Amino acid sequence: MAKNDVKVLGAWPSPYVMRPRIALNIKSVNYEFLEETFGSKSELLLQSNPVHKKIPVLIHGDKPICESMIIVEYIDEVWTSGPSILPSDPYDRAIQRFWAAYVDEKWFAAMRGLRSAQGEERKAFLDQVTEGLALLEEAFGKCSKGKAFFGGDRIGLLDIAFGSFLGWLKVTEKVNGVKLLDEAKTPGLVKWAERFCADAAVKNVMPETEKLLEFSKVLAAKMKGAPPPKN
């Protein structure tokens, strides 16, 4: 497959953009990474994702595919000769998809809330984040069945969904002076996180924590300068 047949529109700090890149790496598919400039949206992005105008977008041939987890499932369904990202059993697939949606809709929403919250509100978000991690620790036990990843011996859908947030999790720990993944409370996840970040499909697309920390300061400054969001 020619390299320019597969393109990923994205940006290095985005956990959502990491997801299709990890999936393509698992399948050993070469792709061109087109980086968006922070603060502006390219013509190509606006054309390929007119509904949301957001990254990531996978462009396969001339077809744009949008929404990170939808892209991951697409990659799994197209490149069938590589290792499978989703399990074959329908119930196991449902469980992986359930937790991936939970991570996006509930857990990371609380993480985002933590970013700008103060006082009591901050404590509430922190509690939600910690409770979520306890649930994910339990899910890890059930899904991995003693193996290395949520997907078993190899990285799967839920590993990709949750693991892509590890960079931002480490930044949040530093900024807030808290330990979110903890040997005492979430031992399974602590070891899983190390294995995930070291995996060949992940290593080169997971941003360094220091770089992400610097970026988070730029992001925070931009958000302070932006007009208050409409409710």
Place this chain on the structure above:
Amino acid sequence: MAELKLFRTWSSPFALRVVWALNLKGIQYDTIFEDLSNKSSLLLQYNPIYKKVPVLVHNGKPLVESLLILEYIDETWKQTPLLPEDPSERATARFWAKFGDDKVMLSVWNVFIKQGKDQEEAIVTAQENLGFIERQLSGKKFFNGETIGFVDLAFGWLANLLSIWEEICGVTLIDHEKFPMLSEWIQNFAGAPIIKESWPPRDKLITKNQALLEVYTSKEAPK
């Protein structure tokens, strides 16, 4: 014989998606009606995180979240497929269903609970979103083509709840001129045999939604 139970309420549009999927595929199941003001211990056991309906229990194993349940049903029972086979068409179907739940539903609801200038703005946003959906239909009878599929079931609430909200509030959101294809889709979907026979009683839905709209509209009212 496989054991299949569906936990639902009489009115939940999300649970209806599962009812339609099972009925379209001719699958037998038992129904347990829940009263959400007094949730059964079984429901709380099967859906401890969200505590919501629908829950589908297959051979003792619970499945939650309506669109995920639809995918499970489609993968387990292969007759009358809901999703297309081609990966890019599947990705497209999943995209629109997600757009419906993440953006369209709330933007439409906002039209009916807001007032004055806020309502005018809400109408603009909702109609922008509906415009995307209208263009997706582009001359097809259903989002899935000639037969009902995943995206049709995901948008089923538009073919029923919307007209109820429009009637209660006296606001027309989907008019035939601006949205000719969506208007026709609504007729086709609402009148399809398997779908038609499962609509909850309209008068009960009107009463319930009238009360719901009153609560939310008063929350939105300027203080």
